[in-house]
Amino acid sequence: MRVRRLHDWPATIPEARAVQERLRPLADLTDLGPRDVELVAGLDVAYAADGDHLTAAVAVLRVSTLEVVERVTVSGRVRFPYVPGLFAFRELPSLVDALEKLQTTPDLLLCDGYGVAHPHRFGLACHLGVLADLPTIGVAKTAFIGAYEMPAPSRGAWSPIRDDDETLGRALRTRQNVKPIFVSQGHRMTLDIACHHLLTLTPKYRIPAPLRHADHLSRHGV
DNA sequence: GCGACAG
DNA sequence: ATCTTGTCGC
Numbered sequence: 241m242r243v244r245r246l247h248d249w250p251a252t253i254p255e256a257r258a259v260q261e262r263l264r265p266l267a268d269l270t271d272l273g274p275r276d277v278e279l280v281a282g283l284d285v286a287y288a289a290d291g292d293h294l295t296a297a298v299a300v301l302r303v304s305t306l307e308v309v310e311r312v313t314v315s316g317r318v319r320f321p322y323v324p325g326l327f328a329f330r331e332l333p334s335l336v337d338a339l340e341k342l343q344t345t346p347d348l349l350l351c352d353g354y355g356v357a358h359p360h361r362f363g364l365a366c367h368l369g370v371l372a373d374l375p376t377i378g379v380a381k382t383a384f385i386g387a388y389e390m391p392a393p394s395r396g397a398w399s400p401i402r403d404d405d406e407t408l409g410r411a412l413r414t415r416q417n418v419k420p421i422f423v424s425q426g427h428r429m430t431l432d433i434a435c436h437h438l439l440t441l442t443p444k445y446r447i448p449a450p451l452r453h454a455d456h457l458s459r460h461g462v
Numbered sequence: 463g464c465g466a467c468a469g
Numbered sequence: 470a471t472c473t474t475g476t477c478g479c
Binding site for chain 3: 285
């Protein structure tokens with residue numbers, strides 16, 4: 241699939257911040273998303289022990305069966321340090337390369353990290369959604385910004401992630417008695433519908449199937 | 463000013 | 470993210 245080139249990859253923190261400010265208005269948080277979602281892609285990046293090389297992976301699954309229909313891997317190098325709030329500039333360059341190798345076009349992208357629940361309301365999921373021009377959901381494994389209360393122990397239970405008077409996402413329990421995942425909107429997807437999709441994509445483990453496959457693919461290959 | 467801080 | 474063993478629970 242094709243990915244829009246809306247900017248060069250910045251090398252400094254001020255440049256990266258400027259890119260976020262410029263792209264933020266392009267993220268759509270009101271669109272309900274596609275009526276039918278058949279193919280969902282999970283994206284993840286694994287780092288080599290040397291801290292310089294990395295592997296970006298994309299796994300596309302058919303929602304109805306959760307079978308993997310396509311896998312793509314790309315090896316690259318770290319181009320940006322890990323800075324909370326600028327995480328996208330570390331992983332997106334290689335993830336975009338991987339997406340461009342994809343033969344199929346997913347209906348929805350699941351990102352490892354936050355979307356709008358971000359210090360400047362433009363996390364990796366929003367960023368990738370704008371560049372790929374596709375609906376995206378941010379799925380994080382640990383809390384970042386905002387406050388939340390632990391949801392009830394049953395699968396499907398959730399509680400809002402809030403920052404003062406705004407709701408930034410949800411702590412969603414995808415498995416009974418297992419700590420929740422942190423969901424936030426990326427692009428062209430409602431928070432409510434996002435959680436709906438995520439529960440469908442998480443029949444057995446804590447992490448949604450597309451992201452589990454991408455994780456394994458990025459570090460073990462296949 | 464200090465600490466915290468997606469992966 | 471990555472470096473790492475055993476162990477509790479469904």
